[in-house]
Amino acid sequence: MGTSAPRVIVTRPAREATHWVAQLGAHGIQAVALPLIAIGPCTDTAMQDALDAARANVGNYRALMFVSGNAVVHFFEPKRPVALGNHALTATKTRAWAPGPGTARALEQAGVPRSAIDGPAPDAPQFDSEALWQQVAPQVQPGDRVLIVRGRSATPQSAHESPQGNGREWLAQQIEARGGQVEFVVAYQRGAPRFTAQEVALAQQAARDGSVWLLSSSEAVAHLAEALPDQHWGAAHALATHPRIAEAARAAGFGTVRECRPALEDVVASIESAA
Template identity: 65%
Template sequence: MLSVAAPPRAIVTRPAREAAQWVTDLQAHGIAAAALPLIAIGAVADPALREALQRARARLGSYRAVMFVSGNAVQYFFEENQAPGLSQKALAAINTRVWAPGPGTVAALRQTGLPASRIDAPGADAAQFDSEALWQVVAPQISPGDRVLVVRGSSAPAAEGGNGREWLAGQISAAGGAVDFVAAYERRAPRLDAAGQALARTAAGDGSLWLLSSSEAVTHLAAALPGQDWSRARALATHPRIAQAARAAGFGTVLECRPSFAEVVASIESPHEQ
């Protein structure tokens, strides 16, 4: 007779706002979940980065396309515009495409009022939601002389223009285009309090399933608990590069799945049918 064991507790490591929503949604599916944000998100603090961000906002119309790396990039790029609806008006008035690597970023763009017809993103059936999948969709748009703005985050210490998406920039350059980068937000290592550290140490060996959506989060976890034995820890990674980082950190079991919520839920539940 088929018996179904309860799925493991999920440890959600996304930034705090996203983690809270994921915990709520997982619990609604009958999955025990706890938030342990491993990336802290905030507005850029460096004056030079803030000035560069304002300049980028002012010259949106000069770009063939604007690529937002995440929902956080969308939120922080538009949140300081003074006039209500400026994001919609600015993008509607210019011939600029808007690129998104996955459904979360698309949803954030739609929340600004941007119509779906202006957004290019990998299809819902894409094997991954990343730069490689996005490039397959948008490559025909780029001609010699075109410029693309990549709106991304900056990891501490702050770097000019932020960090990440160099592969995509290389493809654009090879097609004859040029890329400008701007940092719209900062990613920082969180400060785990005593309760957070206790949760992490317990979850390292009690069968909990760590939901990992960022290699940077893995780095922050290892730094927060130096010397921790992760050989009994289990992780579910939403990209092969994240899975590689988890294995390098010492996680004993690392599963992989696409980053959609439905597939994460299915992956959590499927190993527990006996």
């Protein structure tokens, strides 16, 4: 690969960003993590109680849909009881739905058997709720209950997204159209990052030095704009993993915005082609 490829700024939450920096590095691409979404446990007592109730009643659901790897990590939080040992999903015929490979990987790391996990086809044009539904729609029968395990924004009044997220609302509508029942439970909280002076300097430099900003969330784009309100992004390069995110990057003023599938090989190919 050599050093001709631009540096990549990985903006996913810290846990995923670490993984992506390592994966890109293995392909000879210099990458640095600058998480634009901070992840933490949900502190709302009522939401915690609802989460514990869901953990105790996993077998009552046809499927659990996890919106992200962080949803998995916080649902299977080791200090909380989960009535879901390594074999319980298989034993109860409850399926685990993952919108992409990162979430599926987190489920396997949490001890969920691969045979119990459903996700988009590896060659799906996107890893999102629409691609997931193409695979799992036949599972849903009238009366089935599906639990969607999600995060909530620490600033729900913001216009970054609806409370459930666009894809999740769409998925819920499809399930209900087949006679299923949808419940949502919050497993974690998303918030804006608190940048150190070093991170501010990195972001300012990366806005103009040809670095490629790998953007995988519209909310992350909004957080970046809020963290650096006076920054001009006209010289900045963005690589967005979904059309909605590309739209947000253009609205934020990114001078060059390209799109690619969120799969690692597609991201690598897109970065190498920009070198």
